[in-house]
Amino acid sequence: MPTTGSTAGSVVVLVSGHGSNLQALIDAATHPAYGVRIAAVGADRGDIQGLSRARRAGVPTFVCRVADFATRAQWDAALTSQVAAYRPDLVVLAGFMRLAGDAFLAQFGGRTVNTHPALSPSFPGIQGPREALDYGVKVTGCTLFVVDAGVDTGPIVAQRAVSVHDDDTVEILHERIKTQERQMLVDYVGRMVRNGFSVTERKVTIS
Template identity: 40%
Template sequence: MPSPCNVVVLISGSGSNLQALLDSIQAGDTPARVCAVISNRADAYGLERAKTVGIATRMLDHKAFDGREAFDAALVEAIDAFEPHLVVLAGFMRILSPGFVRHYAGRLLNIHPSLLPKYKGLHTHQRALEAGDSEHGCSVHFVTEELDGGPLVVQAVVPVQSHDSPTSLAQRVHEQEHQIYPLAVCWFAEGRLRLGEQGALLDDQPLPSTGHLIRT
C-alpha cells in the first residue's frame, strides 16, 4: 500500500470544508491524511474540529508579524514541519505573498464561492444576484500569484432561483463546495491531478478552461 498523501489545511473560520474533507477521508473516499490544521485566528472553530479527531493544530496570528512576508515566512516554516504533499486553503482569509505561492507551486489548492473567472474576491453571492445571473457556483483551482486566478480543477454549477437571497444561494453553494473539494483532493492524492506548464491536468489530459464541470 502506498503511503497516504499528507495534507495541511489552512483555515480562518468554522472549517466546514475541512470537515467535509475529514468526512471523505473517514469514509475511505479520499486516500489522504490531514496531518495538521493551521489558522491565523485563535477563535477559528476549525481548530476544535481538528483537535476532536486528534489532528495537530497551530495558530499564527498575522497581526503579530511585521508585514505579509514575515507572516508568510513563519507560515511556511510551520507548514513544512509536517512535510505535506498538498496544502489546502479552506476559508483562509489571507492574501498570500508571491514567495509563498511559488514555494508550494503545484501543490496548493483553493476553493472559491463563484464560477471563476467571475467574481473574484468577496461578496460573490450578492454580486451574482445583482448581475441577474441564472447560474452561480464554486470553483477549486490551483493557486498562482494571480488572486483567484489559477488554473481551474473542478466547478459545481448551481441554478439561481427567483426567490434567492445571498444567504439561501450561499447555502446551496456551500453544499457543493463540500462535494467538489474532497473530490479534487482525492484526485491529487491518487496522483491523477497535477499542475502542468499549460494548466491543470487530470489523468495527464489537459482540463478545459472551466475545469471539470459538475451541474447540479
Template identity: 40%
Template sequence: MANEKQVLGVLCSGRGTDLQSIIDAVARGEVHATIGVVLADKPEAYALERARKAGIPAVCVNRKEYEDREQFEKALIEELAQAGVTLVVLAGFMRILTPYFVRAYAGRIMNIHPALLPSFPGAHAHRDVLAYGVKVSGCTIHFVDEGTDSGPIIAQAAVPVLDGDTEETLGARVLKEEHRLYPQVIEWYCEGRLQVEGRKVCVLPEKS
C-alpha cells in the same frame, strides 16, 4: 503529481465546514491522505476546534502578531514544513497569499472559491453574483498561482441562482457542492491524476 502518501496542510479562517468535509472523507477512506496540520489566522476560528476534535494538530498563526505579511507567511511555512505537508489546501482562508508563499509550494496549493471563476473573484462572491443577476453560480477548485483567484481550474460545480435568493440561501446550496467536490479533487491529486498544461488541468483516467 502525487507522492506515495500525501500529507495535507489545511489553512482556514472561519467555521471550517470545508475542512470538516475533508476530515470526514479521510475518515471514510475516500481521501487517501493524512491531515498533518490545520492552521488558522484567527484564534477564534472554529476550524481549530474541529481539527482538535478529530485529533489533528491545530495551530493558530495569528496575523496580528507579525510585523508584515512575509513574517506571517514564513511562520505558516515553518508550521507546514514541520508537519511534513505535501499539499496545501485552502479552505475558507481569507488572506491573499503573496508570491513568497506561493513559490514555496508551487503547484501544490489548492483553493476553493464560491463562484464559477473567472467570474466573480474576490471575497464577496455571493453578493456580487446576486447583484449582477446571473442565473447560474457554483464553486471552483483551482491551483493557486501568484494572482488572485486566477490559477488553473481543476473542477467546477454549477448551482442555480433562484428568484428570491439571498447570500445565505445561495451560499448554503453552493456550500453543499463544495463539500462534495473538494474531497473528490483532493483524492484525484493523491492518485496522481491531475496533469497541468499551462492553464488547463486534465483529470487522467483511474489506473486499473
C-alpha cells in the same frame, strides 16, 4: 504525488473560521480508501471553530497570526515554515482569508488549492454570490483552483454549476453553492492526492 497501496497522501489544511469544509475533509479522511491523511490544520487566528474541529479529530494544529510579525513578508515566511514541517503533498485553503505570499508560493505554488463561490473567472472575491445575484445570472456555482498570486485567478481544477432561482436571497443561494463546494472539494482533493496531478500554464490534469 500519487499514493499507492495503504499509504495516504499528506495534506495540510489552512482555515480562518468555522471550518465546515475542513470538517468534510476530516470526515472523508477517516475512510482508508480516500487515501488522504490530514497532517495538520493551521490558522491565522487562535479562537476559531476550525481549530476545535481539528483537535476533536486528533489532528495537530498551529496558529500563525499576522499581528505577531513586523511585516507581512515575515508572517508569510513563518507560515511557510510551519506548513513545510508537515511535508504535505497538497495544501488546502479551506476558508483561509489571507492571500498567499511570495515565500509560500515559492515552496507550495502548484500544489495549493482553494475554492471560490462563483464560476471563475466571473465574480472574484468574497462577494461572489451577491454579485452573481445582482448581475442577474441564471447559473452560478463554485470553482476549485490552484492558488497563484492573484485573487481567485489560479488555474481551474474543477467547477460545479448551481442554478439561480427567482426567489433566491444571497444567503439561500450561498448555502446551495457551499453544499456543492464541499462535495467538489472532497472529491477532487482525494483524486489529486491519490492519483497525482500536473499544472501546465492554465491547464490542470489529474493523472
